[in-house]
Amino acid sequence: MLKPNHIIAPQPPHRQPEIEIMLDEVFGLSRQTKTSYRLREGEQAVDGLSFIMTSEQDELLGAISFWNLRIGEAGTEALLLGPLAVDPAHRGQGIARELMQYGLNEAARLGHRLVILVGDEPFYARVGFKKVPDGQLLMPGPVDAGRLLYLELVDGALAMASGLVLSPRRYKS
Numbered sequence: 001m002l003k004p005n006h007i008i009a010p011q012p013p014h015r016q017p018e019i020e021i022m023l024d025e026v027f028g029l030s031r032q033t034k035t036s037y038r039l040r041e042g043e044q045a046v047d048g049l050s051f052i053m054t055s056e057q058d059e060l061l062g063a064i065s066f067w068n069l070r071i072g073e074a075g076t077e078a079l080l081l082g083p084l085a086v087d088p089a090h091r092g093q094g095i096a097r098e099l100m101q102y103g104l105n106e107a108a109r110l111g112h113r114l115v116i117l118v119g120d121e122p123f124y125a126r127v128g129f130k131k132v133p134d135g136q137l138l139m140p141g142p143v144d145a146g147r148l149l150y151l152e153l154v155d156g157a158l159a160m161a162s163g164l165v166l167s168p169r170r171y172k173s
Ligand SMILES: CC(C)(COP(=O)(O)OP(=O)(O)OC[C@H]1O[C@@H](n2cnc3c(N)ncnc32)[C@H](O)[C@@H]1OP(=O)(O)O)[C@@H](O)C(=O)NCCC(=O)NCCS
Pocket: 026, 027, 084, 085, 086, 087, 090, 091, 092, 093, 094, 095, 096, 097, 098, 118, 119, 120, 122, 123
């Protein structure tokens, strides 16, 4: 349960530098070289699907965002979840789970059908993510196959998605 004094709100533009500093601290500066970042290059996070959690004192506790993807020749639409990060001083209080659940509910409400991510299955399984069957999705860079996960917001959505995962910009060009 969200602590009553914790607030989830859209990521405000003026807090972007603070969010980026937290992400650098949590993931290290090499985060920009990961395949998930390649999918975000030159793109904007999905409107209405980037959130922060703050404390009563307005401290930044955690952040999450979602990005548009296109999959395979059919260009099936999906979302990429991430980055998701929680300030080290505030971990283990359910902040990540709350942020994920909030973001996934909003994504479903906005009509999105499928979410994928690269991450630790034991952690993301807590909100329903499962491993993508081997070979169904091809990422545009190195990814440990056991860390490529999906969550259907609409039953059967994964069956419609197969092939190369691209950012919308690369899919068009
Ligand atoms: C992973 C992270 C987002 C979790 O944030 P959090 O607010 O502490 O998470 P929650 O409180 O919702 O959940 C904590 C639970 O998840 C577990 N957990 C955390 N990271 C895990 C992992 N990588 N694998 C499996 N379980 C994990 C914790 O052990 C804890 O278990 P418990 O509830 O049984 O005690 C945070 O540790 C973080 O920012 N880590 C660095 C960045 C990162 O790894 N991001 C995710 C990409 S894989």
